[in-house]
Amino acid sequence: MTVHAHPELTKNQSLVFGSLSDAGGPLTAYAILDILRENGFRAPLQVYRALDKLVEYGLVHRLESLNAFVACSHKGCSGHGSAAFAICEKCGEVSEFTPDDAIQLLKDWTDGKGFRLSRTTIELRGICRSCGAET
């Protein structure tokens, strides 16, 4: 498996991040656990602890509507605007993008309400181009 080393990552964090990067798409915590059993993982908490840190570092995103996690699509990630996700309900493909303009409009609303925004979740469900093109 590719290791995707990161200077600041511990061994477990690297393994979890590597499994997500290799998957090229979202995985549930338990799917990651199964993948990493051959690397000595035994319990969900090992995965969740690593995921907590990776999400904190911005290397991994959580997809709330799937209860799954995905590696950030920005190669040298670390520090960019909030992300949004288009999730194909047919093939499961997930496209990450960064709709700064839309997020600014949302922030305008929260500012007007005196709501201090800390995190945005934007997930779009639908059918991707290639699935929609099928007969």
Place this chain on the structure above:
Amino acid sequence: MTVHAHPELTKNQSLVFGSLSDAGGPLTAYAILDILRENGFRAPLQVYRALDKLVEYGLVHRLESLNAFVACSHKGCSGHGSAAFAICEKCGEVSEFTPDDAIQLLKDWTDGKGFRLSRTTIELRGICRSCGAET
């Protein structure tokens, strides 16, 4: 409990919708189940089936990031643009709003990708005005 009758709702659906309306905020499916035990509810599926229909009717929204459900804030609901939610992480208050402009920008992106959008999830986490004002 208020009954919030709705011509098209079955008894179970009315009970579930009533519990959510009375709560004035989000409830998990199991919280609803506990509330409705005194009305004869015995199993989670009774709640989930009713919720499925209520969400389909647009009377109830699912909050993905809370694994919870909330009654739509539009009194005579039924048929309006996609909703967004601002969730206070301190007091739990949820404000629903309808950011048509932001959603249009997201739709512009999906249209450009040939992604046929069917459902949007927008959930904003942060601290509401009254909680942020506290010492």
Place this chain on the structure above:
DNA sequence: AGTCTAAACGTAACACTATTACGTCAATAC
């Protein structure tokens, strides 16, 4: 009425997702 069908319902068992609790280990700071 009688019967057919579709939707909703009741119940039990199970599967999936996430956390709590408790103890250990290694690195660093004083």
Place this chain on the structure above:
DNA sequence: GTATTGACGTAATAGTGTTACGTTTAGACT
């Protein structure tokens, strides 16, 4: 060298959601 901190290992448990199977109810149609 011991105190603190953060990561780790393991087990048990809590919380969320679904599958499977059978029954009931309400209309539609002879």
